[in-house]
Amino acid sequence: MSNRNFNINIDPDMIKRNLRKIILGLVIIIAAFSAIHTVGPEEEGVVIQMGKFNRTVQPGLNFTLPFGIEKMYKIPVQRQxxxxxxxxxxxxxxxxxxxxxxxxxxxxxxxxxxxxxxxxxxxxxxxxxxxxxxxxxxxxxxxxxxxxxxxxxxxxxxxxxxxxxxxxxxxxxxxxxxxxxxxxxxxxxxxxxxxxxxxxxxxPDPVKPSFNAVNEAQQERETLINQAEAEYNRVIPRARGVAQETIELAEAFALNRVNRAEGEADRFNSLFEAYSKAPEVTKQRIYLETMEKVLPKLGNKVIVDEKGNNVLPLLNLNKKGGTEK
The missing domain is CATH 3.30.479.30 (Band 7 domain)
Known part of the structure; x- marks a missing residue:
């Protein structure tokens, strides 16, 4: 088995170029994330530039200066x-x-x-x-x-x-x-x-039993008051009606008595005036009118003379016009 040696040649310039690209890409990504903002339909964006209020933006896609130069706060202005x-x-x-x-x-x-x-x-x-x-x-x-x-x-x-x-x-x-x-x-x-x-x-929980007892007492008091008022409304109007009826009957009775008294007084005055003008005639007329009222109310009648010696024929005074009453 033989050993082989591999030689790798690394170009420093290429590494530097690639590193710059990577850093530039990261910067672009960070800038994009910090500069692009989406404001919701119920929100309003408030842009702060270097710690000072700059502007407000409406819902939708909005842009700000990256790297913290501008910051955006989203405020839910349309939401309760x-x-x-x-x-x-x-x-x-x-x-x-x-x-x-x-x-x-x-x-x-x-x-x-x-x-x-x-x-x-x-x-x-x-x-x-x-x-x-x-x-x-x-x-x-x-x-x-x-x-x-x-x-x-x-x-x-x-x-x-x-x-x-x-x-x-x-x-x-x-x-x-x-x-x-x-x-x-x-x-x-x-x-x-x-x-x-x-x-x-x-x-509060520690005083609930006492408070409930007070409420029950108050409700019972209100119930008794309502019952008393109902009884009052039932009895008092009826008593007032009876009293008013009694008063009206008394007034009617008084009016009737006064009118009758005044009528009798007028009748007496009229008779007195007639009597003053013709005493014998008036006296005879009053006698006859009185007998006309009294005799029909009597039973069988017997008419005699003043000394009671002669009995006159029986007069059937219960008959009027030949018909017995």
């Missing part, structure tokens, strides 16, 4: 963002999963009547000015979170626990939304608040 307080969403879908452990410090707050309550809420917002969002406020998202928590604590602190837990929930959310937008305008952070939603409001 949200921040959660007192809980975090671990998975979203038809049945979203939430986790609350570790976030009680955000949601536990004091009401105006010195009661603790656990308020979970969501702030939905949009970035409407990317320049202000990046340069007017340092870490605008963290600042928005701090402002949201401060606004919620202020609004809740001005209301009672019953208002926060029951009838005043919508008013609390609207007030927080208005106050938070005012703070965003004041800080000029380029954010517009779309909505503040109270996700859940409950008393």
């Amino acid at each position: 963002l949200k921040q959660e307080f007192g809980f975090r969403t671990t998975s979203s879908g038809q049945r979203s999963d939430y986790v609350k452990e570790g976030y009680q410090g955000e949601s536990t707050m004091l009401t105006g009547d010195l009661n603790l309550t656990d308020v979970e809420w969501v702030v939905q917002y949009r970035i409407v000015d990317s320049y202000k969002y990046l340069f007017k406020v340092r870490n605008a998202d963290k600042t928005l979170r701090d402002m949201s928590e401060a606004a919620m604590r202020k609004i809740v602190g001005n209301r009672t626990v019953n208002e926060v837990l029951t009838v005043g929930r919508q008013e609390v959310a609207s007030s927080v939304e208005q106050l938070l937008q005012e703070l965003c305008n004041e800080y000029e952070n380029g954010i517009r608040v779309d909505q503040v939603v109270l996700q859940d409001v409950n008393p």
Whole structure:
């Protein structure tokens, strides 16, 4: 077996040329990666040149100066963002999963009547000015979170626990939304608040049994009040109707008696005037009219003279016109 010697001749110039090509290719690739940017349809590109704002670019393929001379920040100006307080969403879908452990410090707050309550809420917002969002406020998202928590604590602190837990929930959310937008305008952070939603409001776990007992007592009180009002509405109108009917009957009776009395007085005055003019005639007429009314009401009649000596024939006064009544 024989040994063979191989001689390899390496050209230093060729190595240098190849190395330059490789380095040039790497530089071109790095420049391409650092200069070509794709802005999404919901985004807006903010270009920073040497640490200073230069321009904003629209969605699509955009170019910047390579090697860090210009940097681009992509801001989701067309997307609705949200921040959660007192809980975090671990998975979203038809049945979203939430986790609350570790976030009680955000949601536990004091009401105006010195009661603790656990308020979970969501702030939905949009970035409407990317320049202000990046340069007017340092870490605008963290600042928005701090402002949201401060606004919620202020609004809740001005209301009672019953208002926060029951009838005043919508008013609390609207007030927080208005106050938070005012703070965003004041800080000029380029954010517009779309909505503040109270996700859940409950008393803290240690006081839930006592709070539930108070709620049950209040509900029972409301039930008794409603029952009393229903009984009142049933009895009082009926009593008022009976009273009104009695009053109207009394007024009618009084009017009838007064009218009859006035009529009798007028009749008496008329008779008196007639009597004054012709006493004997009036006296005879009154006698005959009275007998005409009285006699038909009597039974069998026997007419005698003044001394009772002569009995006159029986007059059947129950007959009128030959027919017995």
